[in-house]
Amino acid sequence: MKEKSVVQVSKNRFLKAGAAVVVLVTMVSTLYVLKAEALAWHLWHQFKHHDHQGLDLADYEVAIEGKPLANYKNTSGLAFNHETGTLFTVLNDKGLIVEFSLDGEPIREIQVHGTDDLEGISHLEKDFYVVADERESKLWLLQIKPETRDISVKDAKLLRFGLNERGNKNFEGVTYDSVHHRLIVVKERDPKYVMSVTGLYEPDASKQSQIEVQRLRQFDPALKWALRDLSSVTYHEHTGHFFLLSDESKLLKQFNEAGQTLGSLALWKGFHGLHESVPQAEGVSIDDEGNVYIVSEPNLFYVFKPKMHASHT
Template sequence: MKFTFKLSKKWSWIIAICFALASLAYYFKLEALAWYAWHSYKPAAHDNTFHLSNYQVTIDALPIAALKNASGLTHNVERNTLFTVLNQESKIIEFDLQGHIVREVHVKGVDDMEGITHVTGNRYVIADERDNRLILAELDNDAQFLDVTNAPKLRLGVNASGNKNFEGVSWDDNHSRLLVAKERDPKYIMSVSGFFDADVSRPLNIDIKRLDAFDKAIKWSMRDLSSVTFHSETGHLLLLSDESRLIKEYDEEGNALGALALWKGFHGLKAHVPQAEGIAVGSDKSIYIMSEPNLFYVFKPAT
């Protein structure tokens, strides 16, 4: 006996319209717009937040000519400069807060740098995405060459291969740990403790865990995770999504506290931020964004 199922023309049209609407919503990132509107008009949970809705762009899409495929960003509070990495040329670039290059550092022993974070002094951690490695690097203030071939490394068992692994890394000074953003499929935040301050004369005691408190918060509101930065004064995370063109602020319990949209017309932007790959926060809570291949942005609270 054979059974057949046939939709009426009415239901066929309804399904087609629903599919078209869903496709349009995805294309125009309407879910990100909804989250942005919600955070913009919802009262702040407490005063200890960035109040991202008040930020305005002060440097808008400044091209840094010497950069190609810039990815990741960190603020060195001791030098008051920014650092990014070039994943195809294996370089670390240091530049000032106005986007002027201070120096270029050629790096040996890496394959696909996607993130960098300053920890303290001359010590940095580099994220190598393709090899799933965190690399502890000593970068002298005047160095123009860095060999990390024999530097301490930690391989994370995220994915066996591919380029959807961790995209961002940030040092959490409050808890002496590294925070790592897994880009997507699935996306999540994990913490790594015991790597930076490991004593090579003793057995390693490294703790790697997924921070489940953020899973629900980022599951629907951000399509991917491009970068992460931790702000020690507030204890909050700023997560960056390239695909959603959105920055969101979270407290340590995973509660969303605010959002900043990287779309044309929002916060004074003259055009969309095309491919945001790095985020850093300055001492005055200025927010710095690096967008591939070489565009630099600065957002500051409106006075």
Template sequence: MTSSSASVPPSRKRRLFLRWPFLLGVVAMIGYAVVFAMHWDDRGLLWVKERFETTGERSESIWLPDYTVDIDAKVLPGMNDDEASDLAYNPRSKTLFAVMGKNPFLVELTLDGDVLRKMPLHGWSNPEGVAVLEGDHLAIVDERNHELTLVTVGPETRELKREDFRSYDLGESANQNKGFEAVAWDPLRQRLLFGEERPPRLFTWAADGRSPLTSTKQPVPSDELDLRNLSGMSIDPRTGHTLLLSADSNMLLELDETGGQVSFMTLLGGFNGLKDRIPRAEGVAMDEHGTLYMVSEPDLFYRFKKK
């Protein structure tokens, strides 16, 4: 009995053989497209570096791989058209403040993501960043106007008018359409940390968290910002480490006090307990217990706790 391979004409064998390089090329192109689309290239080197961190180094950091979501994509009621843009934790009230960029207002949330109050922001064009400073002081960054405004929010505040507070010009951005996006208060170093969305760049502004700003912003040199964009940031009050959030990279990145990469969390479904990908992560905050909070466009709330 002749084998089936022997019955295949030589010309057909040659055609099949010639197709393999083409098929392998197609598979390689699809694989690269998936890697690029899912931003695995941003995470590969970080994952390798994490394997070499010692137990002591992990205990002295936030160590994002150990976090698991316990509130997953909770809808913020009545905000589906407002575009959640940033998030900050208030250690005095034990609440969270979020800004909405499309329809400008400030909202106070419980740590479970329940709405306590909504405060219209009159005079702001596109608020994209918020930070809680000392006392009742907050900083709000307006991306479209390239401004940082220091405001006061007390328990009885129901609305804010930009004209009632002092604003500071942040200057031009490398990409005018992707300007200053995020801001965080660093109490350990007595400074405001804020950044441009794309390309990601960080700046500092010396401050005491209560008084008007008197210095000028200073760039933070860094070659560790392996992110496609910067959408939010926060400072861990325990370690002083910086958390950088990237919606385009689907990643939360931890930097140490020298700006070096320490750990990361991927924001895709199936990782860190997430059922689905966080659609567009725009804000991150951390409290004194190390609990992580995030908001995503259009109106989603997340909370992560360490295992």
């Protein structure tokens, strides 16, 4: 009897331990699905007072929600041209750049020959743009004039990185820091990080430039647990701040040069006036007025403005 009792006690303990593991796994899975860590971080920074000169993203509200960009598919990356007052996006399965207005109306198409996995675009100045090829870890410097409808990467300046060859977790976004004359590039994941690239473009054509690549490690602590991936990046010249977009976390986070977090914009249903969550945010840019533009696959367009300027569409 005593031996059976010991066996029964051991069995009960085993079953309880197993049940506890199941409960724990279920809780962790649920928290992961609900993006609990992203939600906690967002709420913390929404209620925390920030003494900075950045954009007050907590005060932003959606002005245009989920507007289809014609019949385009797989929009990825977004750039605001300060000189033309228009936006540019890339289609990552067609090698196509599309220019459109600030209210999401297409203006022209530019066919890019020689690449089919464009994942990011940034306007530098004048007619110069940089596009990122994720699969082959390449950055192309392109000159796109007002009349351009076709362009080949064979005629472009190329920077190729020794990252994951033919990988699908490489460059997801690129932006231009016009103050320090450098490109800011984000790698999607495994691992995710932010880096700067100087020398691919030199505003003063008379100067000799040497390409230098540097990982910006001040962003690493925030990226370890708060943003599950990086899908895009934009630099805001008026504040000197960086805005990192995460598709999986459904967050746009604002950072200063030191890597300090200065607030966020949540892309979930019920936040900032959204009727539905942004399904797959892939590109972000900010205009001179501080309005935030986001594109989501397959072809959805969003505009967020300070509440006093927002009118829902």
